[in-house]
Amino acid sequence: MKINLILPNQRRADVFKYSFPFMYLGLPYVAAMTPPEHQVRIIDDRYQDVDFDTDADLIGISILTPNAPRGYRIADEFRRRGKKVVMGGIHASVVPEEALQHCDAVVVGEADGTWTRLLKDFEHGSLERLYRNEEWPSLEGLPIPRRDLMAASHYLPLKTLETTRGCPHNCDFCGVSEYFGKSYRMRPIAEVEAELRKMFVPQPQIPRALWRAMELISPDFPYFATRRLLYIVDNNVGFQRDYLRALSQVIRDTDVLWWCHATINVARDVKMLEMLRDSRCIAVNVGFESLDRTELDEMGKSFNRPEEYETLIQRIHDHNIGIMGTFMIGRDNDTPETFKQIADFVERTKLDWAIALILAPLPDTRSYHRLREEGRLLTEDWERYDNVHCVHQPHGMTPEQVEQGFVYTWKRIFSLRSVYRRIWGKKPGVHRFFYTLMNLGFTRKVRHWPDEGISRYEARRNHRPT
Numbered sequence: 001m002k003i004n005l006i007l008p009n010q011r012r013a014d015v016f017k018y019s020f021p022f023m024y025l026g027l028p029y030v031a032a033m034t035p036p037e038h039q040v041r042i043i044d045d046r047y048q049d050v051d052f053d054t055d056a057d058l059i060g061i062s063i064l065t066p067n068a069p070r071g072y073r074i075a076d077e078f079r080r081r082g083k084k085v086v087m088g089g090i091h092a093s094v095v096p097e098e099a100l101q102h103c104d105a106v107v108v109g110e111a112d113g114t115w116t117r118l119l120k121d122f123e124h125g126s127l128e129r130l131y132r133n134e135e136w137p138s139l140e141g142l143p144i145p146r147r148d149l150m151a152a153s154h155y156l157p158l159k160t161l162e163t164t165r166g167c168p169h170n171c172d173f174c175g176v177s178e179y180f181g182k183s184y185r186m187r188p189i190a191e192v193e194a195e196l197r198k199m200f201v202p203q204p205q206i207p208r209a210l211w212r213a214m215e216l217i218s219p220d221f222p223y224f225a226t227r228r229l230l231y232i233v234d235n236n237v238g239f240q241r242d243y244l245r246a247l248s249q250v251i252r253d254t255d256v257l258w259w260c261h262a263t264i265n266v267a268r269d270v271k272m273l274e275m276l277r278d279s280r281c282i283a284v285n286v287g288f289e290s291l292d293r294t295e296l297d298e299m300g301k302s303f304n305r306p307e308e309y310e311t312l313i314q315r316i317h318d319h320n321i322g323i324m325g326t327f328m329i330g331r332d333n334d335t336p337e338t339f340k341q342i343a344d345f346v347e348r349t350k351l352d353w354a355i356a357l358i359l360a361p362l363p364d365t366r367s368y369h370r371l372r373e374e375g376r377l378l379t380e381d382w383e384r385y386d387n388v389h390c391v392h393q394p395h396g397m398t399p400e401q402v403e404q405g406f407v408y409t410w411k412r413i414f415s416l417r418s419v420y421r422r423i424w425g426k427k428p429g430v431h432r433f434f435y436t437l438m439n440l441g442f443t444r445k446v447r448h449w450p451d452e453g454i455s456r457y458e459a460r461r462n463h464r465p466t
Helices: 026-033 068-080 090-094 115-123 189-199 208-217 221-225 241-254 264-268 270-278 293-299 306-318 338-348 366-373 399-413 416-424 432-446 454-462
Strands: 002-007 039-044 058-062 084-088 105-108 130-132 159-161 229-232 257-261 281-289 322-329 353-358
Touching: 002 026, 026 039, 026 058, 026 115, 058 068, 068 084, 084 090, 084 115, 090 105, 105 115, 115 130, 159 189, 189 241, 208 221, 221 432, 241 270, 264 270, 264 281, 264 306, 270 281, 270 306, 281 293, 293 306, 306 322, 322 338, 322 399, 338 353, 338 399, 338 416, 353 399, 353 432, 399 432, 399 454, 416 432
Parallel strands: 002 039, 002 058, 058 084, 084 105, 105 130, 159 229, 229 257, 257 281, 281 322, 322 353
Antiparallel strands: none
């Protein structure tokens, strides 16, 4: 049997387009779970054309909320041509009834354990409408994702790895705890180590003089030149400290540069920071979300304490680890002054990289249900739930003000002046080669953004004189 697995693209006005071209692991995992007698192909619609004339027997489509409409259009076209289509991913899992209007079956939640059953049912002509696990799958014995089915040239020169699933926190804007569960599941360290060994072969014998020459550019440069870069995609790799210590040791032995997601609480454990530093961790992605304590309490991140941010940021920097910070804007306690406060904070603390994203109340999250009950959702056009459009009515501002503030923070943070002060103004510097490249990539994008925000830009662009 031939199976095509598709990751749909996401529509966005070209002028506001930004992307993180990482290799997602969802479909490579599904491909790895597929019995070897079947032929599998993965199409990333962001970079490849979807072949609607394919001879594949089964089409699988994985959707997030912003790319769901594109996924539905792809599914409808395949079904019009007589193909069987199954859908999965976070969006299809939280609104399966909606997805079933466009496909023949939906995999709800993780595909581990249900995918092979679906394939058997399909072969026997007895495909069910919904497939779901009764319990959260164990992460022991996971297959190694079929990264070979993804065209590496489309993505950043780094490897992605999953080590844990689930999050005990229940932030009101996040669907992770619903999709992956509130329990924290961890892969056996030995299996992670085995996968790392396959991903990164031992260092080639680079002449010592050449290695030293590359180090003159930056101590990190040899790792970039040899593509020994690792991004751990877990939502909160630092929740279980003993596991993170063991994982850090394995990564240290692999000899790569790596980065991950963690809460600011990781900075409270100095020994952990020392372990991360010694394992060549160059960045932690921290969701600061807000500088307002009341707002943090309401969103479910009361463990974030703004009055401690600066001390904890400095502690991380003191261990030669950079910080990628994210902030959530457009919430009810935000005002037009919020955007300047965030930009000032980013520059004052010299965050190595930071972005502010507009609240997107994703389906089945607490923020979605609250705003819907209060009649404050402006649209359920899922393509606009992309953290660039404001799709709800905040209390303290108009949606247009939120979008203008979004543009302001990005332009301010990624201005050449800000980049220089944050990256080159720290003494000592923290992985300047890496963060200069990271920031300048966004500097090139935002300089073309109009100040009016995306909705007004789209309205102006789409206006046709009568």
